[in-house]
Amino acid sequence: MRMIAYEVPADSVDDYIQIGESTAIESLRKFVISINQIFGEQYLRSPNKIDIKRLTKIAEKKGFPGTLNDINVLDRSNLFSEWAQGRAPKVNYILNGHDYDMGYYLADGIYPPYPTFVKTISAPQGNKGKHFAKMQESVRKDV
Structure with missing residues (x-):
């Protein structure tokens, strides 16, 4: 291993x-x-439409609508090679009254600054920031 x-x-x-x-x-x-x-x-395959619906429903229940999952090996993931070629899985969700059609991934600080990566707050200030960091860190390892 x-x-x-x-x-x-x-x-x-x-x-x-x-x-x-x-x-x-x-x-x-x-x-x-x-x-x-x-x-x-x-x-051991790329997610299909059924997988994407299931993953986003789970994430929505945990407070992160539109989240697919955490990818631990960026350069070896079919998801990201597809995304880079403009063939990302379609994920539809509404957040704060805005419609979105691209999923995002909860990540930590080692990932590059891509728009689809939502990283934790390294030094959260206030209850809202602390709550977000706690929730993001607890959910980002769900696959």
């Missing part, structure tokens, strides 16, 4: 799991194949 999550080389994990590099690579390969076979069609 460290090889996937942190992109560490196979020979760096042999100290704590006591297996050789080739065994670690083969185990990782079998794990990835299994995950693709079990979850590929349902989860």
Whole structure:
């Protein structure tokens, strides 16, 4: 899992799991194949219209209408490559009396300043700012 999550080389994990590099690579390969076979069609794909409706309804109940989810790996996400090419999923919602048709993503400070990223307030002032930061930080990890 460290090889996937942190992109560490196979020979760096042999100290704590006591297996050789080739065994670690083969185990990782079998794990990835299994995950693709079990979850590929349902989860390892771009969201469809049904997924987008479901995600935005969940987010709306939590106070963030139009939110899709948090993307942890920006440069590897199909969502963002589609968005960059002008093919972003259509998300319709009304906020403060204004109609919107593009979703947004709750993100933290590591993401670039794109208009579709709503970041937390790093040093919130007042109850309203503190409440927003608390809610944004608690919801942004929902996927």
